[in-house]
Amino acid sequence: MSIVRRLSLLPVIMILLTLGCAEKSVEQGKEKPHVRGIITDFEEERGQVLIDNKEDGGVDSGPIWVSLSKDAELIVGGETVTVSLDETLVGRSAEVWIGRFINQSYPPQTKAVKMVIH
Numbered sequence: 001m002s003i004v005r006r007l008s009l010l011p012v013i014m015i016l017l018t019l020g021c022a023e024k025s026v027e028q029g030k031e032k033p034h035v036r037g038i039i040t041d042f043e044e045e046r047g048q049v050l051i052d053n054k055e056d057g058g059v060d061s062g063p064i065w066v067s068l069s070k071d072a073e074l075i076v077g078g079e080t081v082t083v084s085l086d087e088t089l090v091g092r093s094a095e096v097w098i099g100r101f102i103n104q105s106y107p108p109q110t111k112a113v114k115m116v117i118h
Contacts, residue, residue, distance in 0.1 A: 033095035035064055042087040049085050050107065051094055062107065066096050069111040076117045093118045
């Protein structure tokens with residue numbers, strides 16, 4: 001195949017790659033939670049809950065401190081609420097979708113963009 005033909009395929013390949021990436025961003029709302037487990041502690045000063053994170057299959061991946069990002073969605077018992085995290089959530093199970101960063105501390109810390117409390 002000549003170089004001209006190869007170069008003429010480049011725009012088609014780029015369009016297909018772009019459409020593939022756009023499709024994934026639409027499906028992000030359906031992805032699995034990044035953190036899942038039982039809330040074991042609450043830190044009032046920082047507004048964080050400590051979640052004993054369990055991966056799929058029940059594998060313990062360790063605790064993680066989670067706080068809410070500025071415009072996070074908090075769902076408690078199936079209803080979206082506007083209250084902040086508090087000590088009444090200790091002992092309940094949680095599913096958390098995080099933003100882009102996890103602070104490398106022990107335990108790690110992150111901010112949730114969506115948190116569902118059961």
